[in-house]
Amino acid sequence: NAGVTQTPKFRILKIGQSMTLQCTQDMNHNYMYWYRQDPGMGLKLIYYSVGAGITDKGEVPNGYNVSRSTTEDFPLRLELAAPSQTSVYFCASSYSSGEETQYFGPGTRLLVL
Amino acid sequence: KNEVEQSPQNLTAQEGEFITINCSYSVGISALHWLQQHPGGGIVSLFMLSSGKKKHGRLIATINIQEKHSSLHITASHPRDSAVYICAEYSGGGADGLTFGKGTHLIIQP
Numbered sequence: 001n002a003g004v005t006q007t008p009k010f011r012i013l014k015i016g017q018s019m020t021l022q023c024t025q026d027m028n029h030n031y032m033y034w035y036r037q038d039p040g041m042g043l044k045l046i047y048y049s050v051g052a053g054i055t056d057k058g059e060v061p062n063g064y065n066v067s068r069s070t071t072e073d074f075p076l077r078l079e080l081a082a083p084s085q086t087s088v089y090f091c092a093s094s095y096s097s098g099e100e101t102q103y104f105g106p107g108t109r110l111l112v113l
Numbered sequence: 114k115n116e117v118e119q120s121p122q123n124l125t126a127q128e129g130e131f132i133t134i135n136c137s138y139s140v141g142i143s144a145l146h147w148l149q150q151h152p153g154g155g156i157v158s159l160f161m162l163s164s165g166k167k168k169h170g171r172l173i174a175t176i177n178i179q180e181k182h183s184s185l186h187i188t189a190s191h192p193r194d195s196a197v198y199i200c201a202e203y204s205g206g207g208a209d210g211l212t213f214g215k216g217t218h219l220i221i222q223p
Contacts, residue, residue, distance in 0.1 A: 033210045042117065042199070042213035058209060090156060098203025098211055099144045099163070104156040 002026055006091050006105035013081040013112045021076040021108050023091030031094045032074040033102070034058075034066065036087040043090065049074055081112045115140040119200050119214035127222055132187035134217045136200030143205030145183045147174050150197040150216065159185070159198075190221045 007022045025032065030051050035043040045058030049068040063085055065077040074093075078085060091105040116139045126132055136145070147159040160167050160174040162183075167174050171190075176183040187194055197218050201211035 035210065035213075040215065042215045043201075043211075044213075045210040048210050056209070088154065092156075092210075098146075098205070098209075099161070101158045101161050102146070102211065103158070104148075107154050107156075109154075 004091055004093055004103050004105035006089075006108050008108060009106065010109045011111070013078075013110065015081060015083065015112060017081050018077070018079050019081070019110075021078070021089055021091075021110075023074045023076065023105055024072050025074075025091075025093040025103070026072065027093060027095075027103065028071060029093035029095050029103070030071070031096060031100075032068065033092045033094075034064070034074070034076045035090045035092065036060065037090060037107075038087050046076065046089075078110075083112050086110060086112045115142065115202055115204050115212050117200055117202055117212055117214040119198075119217050121217060122215065123218045123220075125220045125222065126190055128191060130190050130221075132190050132194070132219065132221075134185045134198050134200075134219070136183045136185070136214055138181050138183075138202050140204060141178075141181070142202045144203040145174075145176050146201040146203070146211060147183075147185050148199040148201060150199060152196065156199070187219075192221045192223050195220050 004025045033048045034046040047066040049055045089108045092102045094100040094102045171188045173186040197216040199216045200214040
């Protein structure tokens with residue numbers, strides 16, 4: 001039981017490049033989330049999903065896209081990387097809403113230069 | 114939108130001391146989470162509570178709904194407790210995620 005896995009662990013992008021951050025969970029959780037963590041700030045919600053085929057915007061969705069074709073996978077797409085997207089990205093999952101424990105992946109550190 | 118405030122931002126203590134980290138929020142909530150972020154960056158859920166008190170080992174979490182306040186206590190602190198402790202709230206009514214505080218950076222010196 002691997003829990004929540006994320007790839008890559010670290011990536012450097014040039015301005016304008018695109019990439020996909022991968023997230024997979026093996027706990028059969030319905031809810032999945034993408035957060036970003038900036039230095040000195042609390043984690044902020046980018047996108048979330050309540051099940052396969054259903055996604056919605058969080059607090060800071062601009063510059064990102066998501067899809068949820070299966071229960072297990074919830075990739076985050078950056079289309080035109082900007083320095084403001086330099087951050088640590090965490091994927092999380094839970095069986096149900098915020099009244100359930102959230103399980104976090106190890107994070108992806110992204111640097112946009 | 115709920116605001117989550119944590120205090121202190123930074124705390125350095127000696128091994129064995131009793132530690133208290135505070136969390137306050139502005140709007141009524143459905144659930145309050147305490148999480149631990151290790152020096153390596155990983156985040157682990159410690160507690161999720163909506164009322165009263167929960168205990169796990171040397172960790173105790175309490176919540177006062179009327180005062181919109183929660184505390185995390187660590188008894189007999191140890192250097193391995195050194196981490197960032199994060200408070201987060203869920204206001205309910207939807208499927209969106211948690212609102213997080215900025216965290217308390219705790220260092221326990223031997």
